[in-house]
Amino acid sequence: MVKRINSPEDLEKLRNEIIAKSKAEKHVVSVCMGTGCIALGADVMMDALEKEVEKHGLKGKVEIKKVGCVGFCEQGPIIIIYPEEICYLKVKPEDVPDIVSKTLVEGKIVERLVYTDPNTGEKIPKLGEIPFYKHQHRLLLANNGRIDPRSIEDYIAVGGYKALAKALFEMKPEEIIEEIKASNLRGRGGAGFPTGIKWETTRNAPGEPKYVIVNCDEGDPGAFMDRALMEGNPHSVLEGLIIGAYAIGAHEGFVYVREEYPMAAENISLAIKQAEEYGLLGENIMGSNFSFKVTVHRGAGAFVSGESSALMTAIEGKVGEPRPKYIHTAVQGIWNKPSCLNNVKTWACVPLIILRGAEWFRSIGTKGSSGTMIFSLVGKVNNTGLVEVPMGITLRDIIFKIGGGIRGGKKFKAVQTGGPSGGFIPEELLDTPVDFDELRKVGSMMGSGGMVVMDEDTCMVDAARYFVDFLLEESCGKCVPCREGLKELSRILNNICRGEGKEEDIQLIEDICETMSEASLCALGRTAVNPVLTSLKYFREEWDEHIKDKKCRAKVCKALINYYIDPELCQACTLCLRECPVGAIHGDKEHVHWIDQDKCIKCGTCYEVCRFGAVKKISGEPIPPPPKGMKPIRKRRE
């Protein structure tokens, strides 16, 4: 049975005890057990590590910690060894004996597992010196990698719940709200609404009880920053929520977690249970007279349910559809009571602001957007993963300094921020700083942190079509402009991608977009036009090529491309012939292969498997005719 914490002094005492206890251990080995690393086999590697440590009799001298996502998932499974902060990447079970005998026993570095700079070839063993991490400013993610998310003691050891003690015992609710307002914290879930003002509205709204809610619906398809925070440091979100509840005067809260995130739901549920046991949640928190309880609610998978009013109806157990917002949910939300909804990251900022002050928070970032932002940097960059940066950093720095530039030496084409509500930003605007207002000026938005990098192999018409089709499926269908507008947009865009576009389509698209952005009920419909309009604005040539020349320069739109085998390069290895699912390839061991265009379904398998780069994609040009008779191959010189 754990001892309840009944005062701020109790908390400090416990903290000191935990720290004193852990001093005895020399090395801490953090193994990332985030969803990404587990997919790459971290769990198997973990078993091997535990066995190996035991075999060397290091139990008690080395502490193995299962930590949450450290953000560099692509390089997983990842191990970080403290205090030296040695970072090993792509660790396989076979590597474990070396790690234990060399690093843990002899203090040497296993060179083959450390990060190698692709440009200089330099080996960089220290986590903080890897370019991907060096240019980041990790506040919210600072402890991912250092603490076991399933251990409240770990969180307390790094200063956890100190802010809560300060808020409950040294500050009045109004003072907390003033502090948040002074920090200029803006919502990290999409629109960037000032958090302090929202809190104040709910606090002052008539009606009891009041509710506070964490939005972990993370609907942006292609982003995972909220997942990582919930999985890797759930107590930080919970602490922020408790402080917010106290400031707002709420006694009940909800955490809304999307269906696809079982581990996030599990970890936050465990955090809630632990906090209750320690007296940090429930009745008379820390011996104060403030009581608060939290329930986890699992979403059932609908993008629109991430919208505030829809999310609240979903918590009530109904179909999660938005309602008109003549009255804001901050005033009338769940069961028509005042309800304050914030994004995961917004809540996690709160303890930091309370502890270090509004002025410190404002000193990071820009005038209009203070603090840091976590982006999920994915797509065609060399280093994909989670990056936490101060607001105001340029897109160029994120993509080229942290992301390490474009994969495979290809050419950058666009970066998409803000998910389906955001837009594409072209090369000439790469020096735009990330800031709520600046991103909106270029037609995109901050959104909740999705950032997808696209290169010359991405078709901008197809990318716009992708978001329209995504939203068409996700629109709740309640309002006409959104429902019918998306249907029509989807039809036109799909036609263009199929090579059936007409010149007058562009005007039609623009008209539909105008109606949708003005007349839709919720932000889904109003912002759905952003991907389309930015693609049109910055990449008009590609649209014209699709419509007039029936050409897709990125060679993505299936109807506009063909596969063909270059007779000069084919080595007649028969691989493509064997792999083609429809038997469209002809040839044999002695002769150049060729594709029967009438049979080919353009699945791309031959392109994928050919080791000689003989299979080519072409668009907008005539297909070279198949070789007459059987053409013998021209062997490559060895």
Added chain:
Amino acid sequence: MHKSATTLLASSNIPSKNEVYLFVSKITSKSSRNNLIKILQAVQNRYGYLPEAGLKAISQFMNIPLSRVYGVATFYHQFKLEPPGRYVILVCMGTACHAKGNMNNYEFLRLLLGLDSNKHTTEDGMFSLESARCFGCCSLAPVIMIMSSDGSYKRLYGHVTPMLLKKIINEYRVKVLKEVTIHVGHTKRNFVR
């Protein structure tokens, strides 16, 4: 007459009406705050989909019109109204995965499994193919997930290509055949060939 292993596999995915009624009556009487979504989630967790009998039972026990139960069940992607195959292959259609060509992988799987736009489950009940929303593993794009129909087994695969998929599917084929044992008389027969 023996049923073949595969038809048995397909029919074993379908629970009996009585059992469904019993299960729903149990869970609906337990929950204090009658939350339709939670009940539907429980039924789906149990059977891997929402059997028609289950929706009727929910409507009856919770005193909610059947049309509303259907309304909620069809609104959310999570809910399935058809019995899934033993293993469900989920192909991520998130932005990162789309940008890295997961649509091609989806098409490839469809061909490989002999499915079309109306048919999502293989004849033998072994696999279902579905598109999914982002798994939050976008760094590993393109990503697929394979899970057992009851959700007890889940595995993500990153950086997939048609070739890798072919290999993975074959592994599961072997796995399924090993799992399926049928009783003929008193002897247990194992269907590994």
